[in-house]
Amino acid sequence: MKKPRIGIVTLGCPKNATDTEVMLGLLNKEGFQVTFDNDEADICLVNTCAFIEDARKESVRALVEMSAEGKEIVITGCLAQHFKEELLAEIPEARAVVGTGDIGKIVDVVKAISEDSSLRVVEVSDVPNDHDQTVLPRLSIGMGASAYLKIAEGCDHNCSFCIIPILRGRFRSRTIESLVKEASWLVSQGIREIILISQDSTYYGLDIYNRMALADLLRALHEIEGLEWLRIMYFYPTEANDELLETIASLPKVVKYVDIPLQHSHPEILSAMARPQHPEKVIERIRKKIPDCAIRSTFIVGFPGETEEHFEHLAAFIEKHRLDRLGVFTYSKQMEVPSGHMDNQLPEKTKKARRKRLMEIQHQISTERNQALVGREIDVLIETYNEQKNLYVGRSQWDAPEVDNLVYIKDADGDCIIGDFAKVKVEEAKPYDLIGSVVG
Numbered sequence: 001m002k003k004p005r006i007g008i009v010t011l012g013c014p015k016n017a018t019d020t021e022v023m024l025g026l027l028n029k030e031g032f033q034v035t036f037d038n039d040e041a042d043i044c045l046v047n048t049c050a051f052i053e054d055a056r057k058e059s060v061r062a063l064v065e066m067s068a069e070g071k072e073i074v075i076t077g078c079l080a081q082h083f084k085e086e087l088l089a090e091i092p093e094a095r096a097v098v099g100t101g102d103i104g105k106i107v108d109v110v111k112a113i114s115e116d117s118s119l120r121v122v123e124v125s126d127v128p129n130d131h132d133q134t135v136l137p138r139l140s141i142g143m144g145a146s147a148y149l150k151i152a153e154g155c156d157h158n159c160s161f162c163i164i165p166i167l168r169g170r171f172r173s174r175t176i177e178s179l180v181k182e183a184s185w186l187v188s189q190g191i192r193e194i195i196l197i198s199q200d201s202t203y204y205g206l207d208i209y210n211r212m213a214l215a216d217l218l219r220a221l222h223e224i225e226g227l228e229w230l231r232i233m234y235f236y237p238t239e240a241n242d243e244l245l246e247t248i249a250s251l252p253k254v255v256k257y258v259d260i261p262l263q264h265s266h267p268e269i270l271s272a273m274a275r276p277q278h279p280e281k282v283i284e285r286i287r288k289k290i291p292d293c294a295i296r297s298t299f300i301v302g303f304p305g306e307t308e309e310h311f312e313h314l315a316a317f318i319e320k321h322r323l324d325r326l327g328v329f330t331y332s333k334q335m336e337v338p339s340g341h342m343d344n345q346l347p348e349k350t351k352k353a354r355r356k357r358l359m360e361i362q363h364q365i366s367t368e369r370n371q372a373l374v375g376r377e378i379d380v381l382i383e384t385y386n387e388q389k390n391l392y393v394g395r396s397q398w399d400a401p402e403v404d405n406l407v408y409i410k411d412a413d414g415d416c417i418i419g420d421f422a423k424v425k426v427e428e429a430k431p432y433d434l435i436g437s438v439v440g
């Protein structure tokens, strides 16, 4: 019997993207043909996101589109974890629903539905607390010379606005041994930058080694020959200890970049969010311990009960601390978590206006920070070539893929190679991009 061809739609965060790569890797290893053209697919795997309302809508839209095209669908990811019954009832084309802790079962699920056309399968563990240290195969869905490495799953915090612990379960670290093995394999496939991801990377190791062990993991990964850049995504404010910051400062391959969601600055809002107080302290410590470090953070505006005074506190905090990279989200109400039941929910109009104001402040900060780089020579990882502008496009160590700035490179002598590094002299600065030429 001919095996069905598998198409893919992947939504949401990088953690979801690595799950997609693992599921495709497992299917590919079992002889299923994977296609990136969904018109050719017999079964389409839709890996969904349910983090905030907009993400849920986007996931539902993708499912509706696939079913309108008459595709058979396997629904995976956070929406599948949370709404398994509803999805099966509402979407007749859904042949299977697979939870966030069950992606290792994808081959059995696809085999079962392709052998019996009347079968509908549900593989969703009530609590997604799988703990598998096996290095699973991965099929790249295209990040060039960079790859994400998921060091842990789930989260042990209880931020009052966040549904992740419900969707992804308790925090489960993978062992250093298993991560070094997977990272070495990625590097052997041509990967130059590895980006460590999880819900809270600074918590790494506490569950399996009884101590926060991210510094040990960094030292172990640093030994991998051929690896050039190691990036960490998502610090938790109270866990960025001195040992970790000093390790980042001392290891040349670890990029000087800290991504630390702070969410707010006002003590009352932080307390309502169940987040740590005094976010300014961690910023000061990072700047002291890691010279020339870019700090990225994200904030939520329009949290229930956020008054003008609370918001002005946040605006002043952002003006004062001048973070290098900033993301601002409007609060998204979800009834599964405590903040959904709090009084004084704010109108969307207020949330959007507050977001706009913070982004305007950041626009000026970002312009000034970029202008300070003019004249400097920086290493850039080349990612694409823009034919229209006749420029190569890459990233500096201070920029993560998909969320941060780009460097546009004039290359008169043909020195740039996609997937390789170039030394670039910065000649021009835009608010969110740099322009320069290859040197040396």
Ligand code: SF4
Pocket: 155, 156, 157, 158, 159, 162, 163, 164, 165, 199, 200, 236
């Ligand atoms: S630390 Fe992050 S993932 Fe964990 S509960 Fe808080 S916001 Fe959610």
